[in-house]
Amino acid sequence: MTDTHSDDVRPVQPLQPEQLGTYFALMEAVSLLQHQVEQQLRAEGDISYVQFQLLARLAHGPGPLTMTDLADGVVYSRSGLTYQAGLLEKAGLITRGPAPDDDRATLVTLTGAGRALVARVLPGHVEVSRRLLFDPLTDDDVRHLGDIMTRVRDHMRARPPRSAAPRKRQRS
Template identity: 70%
Template sequence: MRQRQREDLLQVADGDLSYVQFQILARRTDAPDGKLRMTDLADGVVYSRSGLTYQAGLLEKRGLITRSPAPDDERSVIVTVTDAGRALVAHVLPGHIDAVRRLLFDPLKQRDLTTLSGVLGRVRDHMRAAPPRSAKPRAGRSRTA
């Protein structure tokens, strides 16, 4: 893969967002009220919890999200996309979709797309059947029997 193609896929350059930051914002704009618990966000973004917290902090400093304690659980943090965050996603999404289409789908034939769809559908179903990462105990946490 050429360097520019990698940059398209890994860096959403028009918005000065990393791929993970783009995923955080895009998942928030999908939510009806733009809010989601940090643990639910971690389940949807394949990234470490500490890395996700760091990336969310960078987005918060830019005014693209806010973080606040959950009203029903003091241990939970709610991430909310701001109007500026929604506007940025709306700005970069067409370029992101174009890059994915150009790099992933354009080189494939229809039969390849059908096969890929079947394979990814099975992977999706398998992943949805597994408990979310937030339901699993954290590594290094001592357990008492």
């Protein structure tokens, strides 16, 4: 697997066979898990995986969050998040309003119906996660995987969040 950067035309060092195999195994496992979770969430709550991430973050976080914090937390585009938040608000699962300490920020709050929906779909979500991800692992494997994925996530998150990236200008 080789790659080039758009602003640097030098070829990138290809991945070693073991790295490439690990990459493909990770991507396939994530896709399989996400597909099963998505099916469970649709069947039990009529919500998408992204919608569940937003609701769960609000349900298990410190309280209301800004749209920017939500977008960064679930790694989703601003426009995509605005659309998903609109659907959730229309369904009565969240409310949006101005943040009291920042006129430019929009604060998202989970409603009682949103909290009830998370409580209803969470047991099935946990079951799918346990069955597919954790059942084949030992306790030691879980610790190692957690350590590795935390290190990888922290490395990826060391860059500025996507919401802090400048918006591309539309061509006239």
